[in-house]
Amino acid sequence: MVSASRSASAAQVLVASNRGPVSYAVGEDGELTARRGGGGLVSGLSAIGDREDSLWVCSALGEGDREAVRRGVGEPGVRMLDIDADVHADAYNGIANSVLWFVHHLLYQTPLEPVFGPEFRRQWAAYETYNRAFAEALAAEAGPGAAVLVQDYHLSLVPGMLRELREDLRIGHFSHTPWAPADYFRMLPDDVAEQLLRGMLGADRLGFLTGRWADAFTECCVRVVGGTSGTRIGVHGLGADADFLRERARREDVDERLAALREQVGADRKVIVRVDRTELSKNIVRGLLAYRELLDTRPEWRERVVHVAFAYPSRQDLAVYRDYTAEVSRVASDINSAYGTDSWTPVVLHVKDDFARSLAAYRLADVALVNPIRDGMNLVAKEVPVVSDEGCALVLSREAGAYEELGEDALCVNPYDISATAEALHAGLSMPADERAERTKRLAAAATALPPARWFLDQLEAL
Numbered sequence: 001m002v003s004a005s006r007s008a009s010a011a012q013v014l015v016a017s018n019r020g021p022v023s024y025a026v027g028e029d030g031e032l033t034a035r036r037g038g039g040g041l042v043s044g045l046s047a048i049g050d051r052e053d054s055l056w057v058c059s060a061l062g063e064g065d066r067e068a069v070r071r072g073v074g075e076p077g078v079r080m081l082d083i084d085a086d087v088h089a090d091a092y093n094g095i096a097n098s099v100l101w102f103v104h105h106l107l108y109q110t111p112l113e114p115v116f117g118p119e120f121r122r123q124w125a126a127y128e129t130y131n132r133a134f135a136e137a138l139a140a141e142a143g144p145g146a147a148v149l150v151q152d153y154h155l156s157l158v159p160g161m162l163r164e165l166r167e168d169l170r171i172g173h174f175s176h177t178p179w180a181p182a183d184y185f186r187m188l189p190d191d192v193a194e195q196l197l198r199g200m201l202g203a204d205r206l207g208f209l210t211g212r213w214a215d216a217f218t219e220c221c222v223r224v225v226g227g228t229s230g231t232r233i234g235v236h237g238l239g240a241d242a243d244f245l246r247e248r249a250r251r252e253d254v255d256e257r258l259a260a261l262r263e264q265v266g267a268d269r270k271v272i273v274r275v276d277r278t279e280l281s282k283n284i285v286r287g288l289l290a291y292r293e294l295l296d297t298r299p300e301w302r303e304r305v306v307h308v309a310f311a312y313p314s315r316q317d318l319a320v321y322r323d324y325t326a327e328v329s330r331v332a333s334d335i336n337s338a339y340g341t342d343s344w345t346p347v348v349l350h351v352k353d354d355f356a357r358s359l360a361a362y363r364l365a366d367v368a369l370v371n372p373i374r375d376g377m378n379l380v381a382k383e384v385p386v387v388s389d390e391g392c393a394l395v396l397s398r399e400a401g402a403y404e405e406l407g408e409d410a411l412c413v414n415p416y417d418i419s420a421t422a423e424a425l426h427a428g429l430s431m432p433a434d435e436r437a438e439r440t441k442r443l444a445a446a447a448t449a450l451p452p453a454r455w456f457l458d459q460l461e462a463l
Ligand SMILES: O=P(O)(O)OC[C@H]1O[C@H](O[C@H]2O[C@H](CO)[C@@H](O)[C@H](O)[C@H]2O)[C@H](O)[C@@H](O)[C@@H]1O
Pocket: 019, 038, 039, 040, 041, 042, 044, 152, 176, 177, 209, 238, 314, 315, 375, 376, 377, 378, 379
C-alpha cells in the first residue's frame, strides 16, 4: 500500500464507479489493511490498473476508506472521493440500491413497494449531489480530450453533468445491470425517469452487457424522452479472465481450502456449488428450496450430495438485505434439520467473503447453481467452467445476461420454477463424466471470449 502518486491531471483514461478496486479496514492496532473490492464490476475493471495514463475515481465506502483518504493512503492510479457520509448513504443505499437496483431487477413485489414521497425526494437530491461530486472530480482530473468511462446506475447523471463542465472529453457510460422493461421503468416518477435517461444520454456512447438490456434502454428512451438523440449504443459481453483465474486458482491458499472443503463434504459425495453476494436478485432462497425438493423427490441423492453455498455479505445497511441474509440461513438450517444425519450435513453455508475459498469451491463443483431472477451478466457462471478441475454441469437461469453466451451448454431454468430447478440439479448430478467435461470445455471457451482487458479496450476504441 503506497500513497497515491500518479500524476493526476495528466490522466487520459478515467474510470468512475461507486465501488473501487480496494477497500480499507482499520485494524485494532490502528493499521490500515486493504482488500479487493467485491462483485463483478471490480473483477471486470481490474485490467485498467496496468495503464500508466489511467485514473480510477471511486467513492470511499466506509470508515476504513475514509481514514485511508484522511491519511493520504491509496493505490497508485486510484482516487477515492470522501463524499459526505449522509449524502453517500442516501445516494447509494437509498436511490441506487433501494430504487434503481430494484427497478432494473424487477424486485418490487408486494409487500416490497417503492414509496415516492418526501424521503425519496431527499434521497434523490443526495443522488444528484453525489453525481455532481463525481462529475466535478472527473472534470478536474481529466487531461485535454481524455476518455472517461462512467460505470453503472450509481452514476447515471454524471455523463450529462460532465458534458456541461468539459465539452472536450469523450464520455462513455457502461451499465452492469439489466435494464428494466419500459412499463416497469415508468414506475419511477416522470421527472426522475427523464433526468436519469437524459443524464446517460449526455454520453457519446453507452454500453450494455447484452442486446436485451440495450434494447430495453432504447425502448425506455423512445417512450420517455422521444429517442436516444444520437447517442451511440454498444454491447460488450464482459467475459472471465482465464489467465488470472487459472493461475490464482492453483495457488497454495486455494489448495488448502480445497482440502478443507473436501473433508467437510466427505468422500464419494457430489457437490452442488453456488457463490453469490447475499443479494435478492440472486434468488438464493429459491435455490435452496429447489435443493430441498431434490432431496425430497429423489431420495437416492440423500447422503450422496452436499450443497456448498457461499453467500457473502452485501449491502448490509439495508434492512431488506439483512432480512434476506437471515432467511437464507434459516432455510439452510431447516434443510439440515429435516434431512441431515450424524454423518451427513446436506447444506454447508458460508457467509463470509473469501475469494480463495470460492475458487476452491469452483474447482470442486460437480454442479454449479446460478439461478438469479435477473442479472446483468453473472461472472460466477463464467468463472466456474474456467477453473473446474474435472468438469462441472452449469444450472443457469435464462434471466442472467450470461445465458446469451452460455445457454447452449448449460442446463437452463426459469428461476421462479423451483421444481424445474430441482430437476435441472438432478440432470446435472446425473450427467455422464465425458459429457460434462465436453460441455465444460465449450462453456469455458464461450465464457472467456471477451476477457476484461479486451472488453475495456473495445469500449475505449469505440469511444
Ligand atoms: O458494489 P456493491 O453494491 O457491493 O455490489 C457489487 C456489484 O454488483 C453489481 O455487479 C454487476 O456487475 C457484474 C459485472 O459486469 C455483472 O456480472 C453482474 O451481473 C452485476 O450484478 C453492480 O452492477 C456493481 O455496480 C456492483 O459493484
